[in-house]
Amino acid sequence: MADNHSMHFDPEEQLPGQPVIVSVFFLIIAVLGLSGNGLVLVVIAKVPDLRSITNILIGHQSFVDFVSSLLLLLAFFPPAINLMNLNENHHMLANFICKLWVDQYLYWAVIKVSSVNLVCLTLERYFAVVYPHNYRQRASRKRAMLVCLLAWIIGPLSEIYFLFTYHVNEDGACTKKLLHRGGEYTIAFMVFTFTLVIPLGIMAFVYVSIIRALRPVKPVINATSTAQLNRSNVSLQNGNQNVTAVSTTISLQENQRAALNNGNGHAHIDNTAKAHSNKASAVKTVRERARRNVLTTMFLVSLTYAVCWTPNQIIYFYYNLVSQTDFTGFFYLFTVILAGFNVCINPIIYAFKYRKFQQGLRQVFLRQAPVVWETTATDPS
Numbered sequence: 001m002a003d004n005h006s007m008h009f010d011p012e013e014q015l016p017g018q019p020v021i022v023s024v025f026f027l028i029i030a031v032l033g034l035s036g037n038g039l040v041l042v043v044i045a046k047v048p049d050l051r052s053i054t055n056i057l058i059g060h061q062s063f064v065d066f067v068s069s070l071l072l073l074l075a076f077f078p079p080a081i082n083l084m085n086l087n088e089n090h091h092m093l094a095n096f097i098c099k100l101w102v103d104q105y106l107y108w109a110v111i112k113v114s115s116v117n118l119v120c121l122t123l124e125r126y127f128a129v130v131y132p133h134n135y136r137q138r139a140s141r142k143r144a145m146l147v148c149l150l151a152w153i154i155g156p157l158s159e160i161y162f163l164f165t166y167h168v169n170e171d172g173a174c175t176k177k178l179l180h181r182g183g184e185y186t187i188a189f190m191v192f193t194f195t196l197v198i199p200l201g202i203m204a205f206v207y208v209s210i211i212r213a214l215r216p217v218k219p220v221i222n223a224t225s226t227a228q229l230n231r232s233n234v235s236l237q238n239g240n241q242n243v244t245a246v247s248t249t250i251s252l253q254e255n256q257r258a259a260l261n262n263g264n265g266h267a268h269i270d271n272t273a274k275a276h277s278n279k280a281s282a283v284k285t286v287r288e289r290a291r292r293n294v295l296t297t298m299f300l301v302s303l304t305y306a307v308c309w310t311p312n313q314i315i316y317f318y319y320n321l322v323s324q325t326d327f328t329g330f331f332y333l334f335t336v337i338l339a340g341f342n343v344c345i346n347p348i349i350y351a352f353k354y355r356k357f358q359q360g361l362r363q364v365f366l367r368q369a370p371v372v373w374e375t376t377a378t379d380p381s
Contacts, residue, residue: 040350047364054121058121062347068343071106095167097174113151118301122202129291196314203305297350297353312335
């Protein structure tokens with residue numbers, strides 16, 4: 001029986017040459033993931049202004065992807081472990097190594113941590129945009145750290161079936177137990193649901209809600225109410241015509257006296273008020289631009305996750321529920337590489353799209369003076 005997880009394959013069962021190609025791509029992905037995510041962590045660590053709640057979650061995402069890249073390097077290029085000799089003298093230790101490492105449980109657990117953290121990042125933007133008042137009151141760095149911890153709990157638990165489906169057999173090899181068809185279906189639904197359905201469903205809901213929240217609202221005026229207001233205005237104008245005329249005359253006289261007494265005082269006040277208004281408008285524009293930049297960056301990260309994982313998970317799901325899949329075919333191997341590529345793509349998105357990260361790079365490596373950071377109106381700190 002083929003292995004239960006889509007990316008976990010035995011190179012000995014593949015066609016000659018194909019595992020070498022896959023291994024080369026995995027090596028490239030791992031190196032890019034380690035260097036790219038490591039760079040993000042260095043920038044966030046050295047730039048104090050990159051310590052907002054959103055950037056804490058972004059930094060945690062990079063940390064998880066950094067660990068995933070390291071485990072990818074180790075899991076697919078592992079040193080030889082002789083479980084046969086170890087099993088003869090230390091059966092429990094051999095099973096422990098088999099369940100925790102040889103079957104790549106650690107790698108997939110961390111991959112799920114990355115997925116959960118990405119969902120949390122998306123939900124954080126949802127609450128910040130759709131419920132800004134409650135977000136400013138309740139969001140804090142401490143709670144952001146608790147969310148990061150929660151991802152490390154949910155991720156390994158979602159892959160717990162690895163620990164019950166792999167064991168060391170009589171020949172000393174770490175293999176998957178033969179499961180009845182119902183067990184295969186259950187695991188297939190679990191993997192498909194936790195890897196694709198739930199994350200993509202939440203992301204789709206969040207971004208649709210954000211688009212609706214940011215859509216400008218046009219005031220709707222009832223025609224009957226408008227007619228009543230017009231009649232009231234006409235009545236007031238006709239009934240109080242004399243009073244208005246007198247009041248206008250008095251106001252003109254007072255304004256003339258005030259202008260004579262104060263000279264250019266009103267002109268100065270008007271200019272000051274105008275300057276304050278322009279400054280407030282500029283600050284609002286900068287904040288709005290910064291908020292949309294963060295949203296665009298997170299949307300691209302989510303879209304990349306969908307593109308990288310969907311083909312591989314659909315093939316895996318189809319294999320378990322419908323028919324056998326050619327695990328040596330070019331398209332399947334392409335989906336394997338594409339899924340692995342997800343661990344190194346986010347830093348590239350930050351470098352080309354995320355303005356705060358771009359400014360942090362210039363500040364760290366080009367020694368530029370700190371700039372006036374764009375802060376969003378929804379950031380509580």
